[in-house]
Amino acid sequence: MVVVIEEKPPTKEELLLRSVLERKAATVQELLNEGASADTCDPLDERPVLHLACEAGAKEIVAALLKAGAEVNNQNTFGNTPLHWASLEGHHEVVESLLMGDADPNAVNKYSLETPLHWASARGHAAAAKVLVKAGANKEPRKSDGRTPLHEASFNGHELVVRTLLQFGCNQEIKDSDSCTARDLAEQRGYANITMLIDAMGERLREAAGAGRMTEVIELCEGAVDVNDPDEDGKTSLHYVSVAGHTEIMQILLKHGGNVEATSVRNERPLHIACHHGFPEIVDLLLAAKATLDPRDKEENTPLNNAAKSGSAECCGHLLDKGCMTDSLNVDGVGALYLAAELGHAECVKLLLDSNASTEIRQSITAATAMFVAAEKNHAECVALLIAKGASMDTKDKKNNSPLCIAAHSGHLDTVKVLLEGGANTDIKGMHGRTARQLAARSGATKTMALIERWGGK
DSSP states (O other): OOOOOOOOOOOHHHHHHHHHHTTOHHHHHHHHHTTOOTTOEETTTTEEHHHHHHHHTOHHHHHHHHHTTOOTTOOOTTOOOHHHHHHHTTOHHHHHHHHHTTOOTTOOOSSSOOOHHHHHHHHTOHHHHHHHHHTTOOSSOOOTTSOOHHHHHHHTTOHHHHHHHHHTTOOTTOOOTTSOOHHHHHHHHTOHHHHHHHHHHHHHHHHHHHHTOHHHHHHHHHTTOOTTOOOTTSOOHHHHHHHHTOHHHHHHHHHTTOOTTOOOTTOOOHHHHHHHHTOHHHHHHHHHTTOOSSOOOTTOOOHHHHHHHHTOHHHHHHHHHTTOOSOOOOTTSOOHHHHHHHTTOHHHHHHHHHTTOOSOOOOTTTOOOHHHHHHHTTOHHHHHHHHHTTOOSSOOOTTSOOHHHHHHHTTOHHHHHHHHHHTOOTTOBOGGGOBHHHHHHHTTOHHHHHHHHHTTOO
């Protein structure tokens, strides 16, 4: 007797599974229309058909399943969602479709605690990673070993993903359970391109700070780019913003741990730079952050010296109000008063004199005083201010010239007049044993010579 076993015809769900695996979109649609369940599972790995379609990148089938009501956040045994599988394989258009269907961009699986962004980053799928972050995915989720997507991309050498994540401001300083940053992992694996890319974020911050690109600065700071990362000259982002005077950016940098005492290879601190470029608001912010008042650069100049040299009376005033040293001398043996007088910054000269800066300090090589150099450069207003404060008008330099002699020799009529009115000695002999009148005559400064004669000069 022959027993005939009749095979049962496949169910709609079995046919749907087969059609999904074979990527027959039209058949899938027909079966769904006939009532096949959109949440049909593969009995072998217990994954719903939406997972399979997403892994395969079958856009039309994914769309059909979602339209038919497939559960977009359905998790398999290990807690993975359809978005995990689409991200793993880099099917960024499928990722977009799932997200538009309310897929959770921050879904976490059960054991390793990985998100779709972890999977996209580990496999090097920059486009998928970008879509996820733009849709609100957490940029820095921690999996069970403490690693973020940036760690995953760096560990696997995926430069484009690393670049993408950094551009979105991902925190590069996060450490995994082994105390490794993303850069550490890249270095251990020999991915020099990745380490260079991460290191370059400090350069990007410096450039953005100097150029005043606030949005970029905020993104980079929030991404934990080191605000104190120096360039080859030792200058940090604080130095760069001090050159440009971007007050709000300086506030952001200080809020994120900017070091006001950062020192360049020339021993310049941000306060030196701000004073040199004349930005009193930056000076105030640095001082409020407890910047040292009188640090010295490589030439032994203090911030006050720089402010005096640049002619920034506001910077000078702010420093003097805080009690800085008025007579800190640089390598040439001169201080702020000499530097201001030399360049004719009368307002700075007045502030310094009112703060009791010494008028008799001599330049180490020429022995010139502030009075002498002001006379030599024909800064009559500075000369008048110095006279009013009792500065000596007859002190000689190493060439034996007095301020009157050097002014007369150069034909500086206005300065000579101020000196004569202040009581300068017309009989003092300068270089080559000549008086001020004789020096004016020798240089052809006839008006100056005549003026000195009217004051009794011989």
